[in-house]
Amino acid sequence: MNDVKCECGHVNPHGTILCEACGKVLDEKENDKELLDMRYEGSARRSQTYQKTIVDKIWNFFSSVKVGVWLIVLTLIASAIGTIFPQENSISIPPSMPADQFYQQQYGWLGKIYYQLGLSDLYNSWWYLLLIAMIGISLVICSLDRVVPLYKALKAQRVTRHEGFLQRQRLFGVNQNVHNDELKVIKQHLERKRYHVREENGDLLAEKGRFSRWGPYVNHIGLIIFLIGCMLRFIPGMYINKVMWVREGETVEIPETNGQYYLKNNEFILQNYDKNKDKNFEHAINRVGNVVKNYQSNVVLYKQDEHRIPGETPKLTKVKDYKIRVNDPLTFNGYSVYQVDYKPNELNAMSFSLTNKNTGQSYGDLTINLFDPKSKYDLGNGYSVELLSYFPDFEFSKSGEPSTKSRIPNNPAFVFRMIAPDKPKGDTSFVAIKQTIEPFGNNEYKMAFKGIETKNVSGLTLRKDSTLWLIILGGIVFMIGVVQGAYWNHRRIWIQHKQGEIWVAAHTNKNWYGLKREMEAVFSGTNIHMPVDKLQRENTEKEEI
Numbered sequence: 001m002n003d004v005k006c007e008c009g010h011v012n013p014h015g016t017i018l019c020e021a022c023g024k025v026l027d028e029k030e031n032d033k034e035l036l037d038m039r040y041e042g043s044a045r046r047s048q049t050y051q052k053t054i055v056d057k058i059w060n061f062f063s064s065v066k067v068g069v070w071l072i073v074l075t076l077i078a079s080a081i082g083t084i085f086p087q088e089n090s091i092s093i094p095p096s097m098p099a100d101q102f103y104q105q106q107y108g109w110l111g112k113i114y115y116q117l118g119l120s121d122l123y124n125s126w127w128y129l130l131l132i133a134m135i136g137i138s139l140v141i142c143s144l145d146r147v148v149p150l151y152k153a154l155k156a157q158r159v160t161r162h163e164g165f166l167q168r169q170r171l172f173g174v175n176q177n178v179h180n181d182e183l184k185v186i187k188q189h190l191e192r193k194r195y196h197v198r199e200e201n202g203d204l205l206a207e208k209g210r211f212s213r214w215g216p217y218v219n220h221i222g223l224i225i226f227l228i229g230c231m232l233r234f235i236p237g238m239y240i241n242k243v244m245w246v247r248e249g250e251t252v253e254i255p256e257t258n259g260q261y262y263l264k265n266n267e268f269i270l271q272n273y274d275k276n277k278d279k280n281f282e283h284a285i286n287r288v289g290n291v292v293k294n295y296q297s298n299v300v301l302y303k304q305d306e307h308r309i310p311g312e313t314p315k316l317t318k319v320k321d322y323k324i325r326v327n328d329p330l331t332f333n334g335y336s337v338y339q340v341d342y343k344p345n346e347l348n349a350m351s352f353s354l355t356n357k358n359t360g361q362s363y364g365d366l367t368i369n370l371f372d373p374k375s376k377y378d379l380g381n382g383y384s385v386e387l388l389s390y391f392p393d394f395e396f397s398k399s400g401e402p403s404t405k406s407r408i409p410n411n412p413a414f415v416f417r418m419i420a421p422d423k424p425k426g427d428t429s430f431v432a433i434k435q436t437i438e439p440f441g442n443n444e445y446k447m448a449f450k451g452i453e454t455k456n457v458s459g460l461t462l463r464k465d466s467t468l469w470l471i472i473l474g475g476i477v478f479m480i481g482v483v484q485g486a487y488w489n490h491r492r493i494w495i496q497h498k499q500g501e502i503w504v505a506a507h508t509n510k511n512w513y514g515l516k517r518e519m520e521a522v523f524s525g526t527n528i529h530m531p532v533d534k535l536q537r538e539n540t541e542k543e544e545i
Helices: 054-063 065-081 099-116 119-124 126-156 163-167 180-192 210-232 279-288 468-486 512-523 534-544
Strands: 171-175 196-200 203-208 239-247 251-253 261-272 292-304 316-325 330-332 335-356 362-369 376-380 383-391 394-396 402-404 413-420 423-432 435-437 445-465 491-498 501-508
Touching: 054 065, 054 126, 065 119, 065 126, 099 119, 119 126, 126 210, 163 491, 163 501, 171 512, 180 196, 180 203, 180 491, 180 512, 210 468, 239 261, 239 335, 261 335, 261 445, 292 330, 292 335, 292 445, 316 330, 316 335, 335 383, 362 376, 362 383, 362 445, 383 402, 383 423, 413 445, 423 445, 491 512, 501 512
Parallel strands: none
Antiparallel strands: 171 501, 196 203, 203 491, 239 445, 251 261, 261 292, 292 316, 330 335, 335 362, 335 445, 376 383, 383 413, 394 402, 413 423, 423 435, 491 501
16 A cells, blocks of 8 residues: 655655644644544554554454453453362362262362363463453554554654644644743743753743553553563463472372472371460460461471482482471472371371171281282281272262272272181171171171271472562563553644744643643743633533533
8 A cells, every 4th residue: 555645745654544643634634623533643564544453453353442342341250250269289188089970069060061061270271361361462553553653753753843733633723922031931841840942933832741651552562561460470380389298207299290209207296275374365266266376397408319320229418408388488498388287197107907797816917008909918827818809988988889989098998818727718808987898798807896097198289480480570660651641641722823823733642631730830821821621612612502
């Protein structure tokens, strides 16, 4: 498309409404006296000029403010739906329980539907990330579509403007019998008001606060930085939020550290307030019972030897002891480990005795580690017990077969084969809590329950956020844009020699009252009168009619 050359000689891009240099309306209709739309200085915006190719259509779609607003609304609605139930990465349960079972067990059929729709991991879903990316694209295109032509138009503007440009400003007036000395006084007044005054052939252009026009685009830059920071969280290693369940006495590898760090839980401590000592909590204790004073895990942080051979047992070096409390995390190498939950008295081991059912005689005891059971326990003298099947969280499936809901020993059950010198093939028995089944008839031997061992489990969360600085930077830049656009405004005053008269016009992007008060102070003591506010006059005439 061809550029448009104005009568002043300036060549404008195709689609320009007002000449960038002199302000002449390039497609002005006869007797058109409406006020000029000065939002973008009448500059040519790509979205309003090119509409033929697929690139143009994509550009025009994302340059629409309405599209951007709808994308933000949809993202806010989706984000709100994601907070109805906890997300999978924040579920404070042992991770061995499948997520679908957890949601159905905790929230019923609504939780089941919530999980099946993928809302339980909403913020990692492809469509949610697509919404975020589309908002970012919209912000970039919206900004480029407006800020580039606006910058060019403001940079190319001349001091002397076209008559039609001045006449169609909101503030416009014509003055006669004005001396050049008075113009010098006005120029001094404008400079005292911190206007940047340019002079050309006796005409004046006073301007200040142009930087406020870039406020919305600084907002956009801040939002784009913020969105980039949010999307970087989905890159492995940039943002970590993992739940760890560590039993007392257990040493586990800290996830997401590539096997470099290990953590041992020496002890979990739960302290309650004593109403005899802590009088401030006496009323609360009497009302609800126990009031927790402290959740604490005494841990040891280890670091693995860097020269370990693959497959070799890790050689750990102690880094430090630490007492993890709520809001007092263990920090190391950019990671933080928080105390977030606990599980008291979890089953850890169960003891049985191989016993003759008729005589009650015991032939040996065995203890089963519920997290690492053996397949065979030798009791000596020809007696042994084989563990054929183990169900940590026992239940009967729909088909009537025994199964387990999870790997956590909430309801352990076993299938034993009890071998004795007189029973080389052994007796088979199914043993669960308060339940024993002998599937092949009456047995001579049984597994008599002897006792249990329990351990406390600490619920810890490992966190690392390498994107936080970028998110904070985006917020700071956004607030700079808010202040820039809210507390300053772009004001321009034109004083021109036209037809032996002095024409005065003015424009601001907001706060017209402030501009008029400032012009009254500038023109005081001279023969230049305050220009008429055309919009205010039109509103007054309509009210009178």
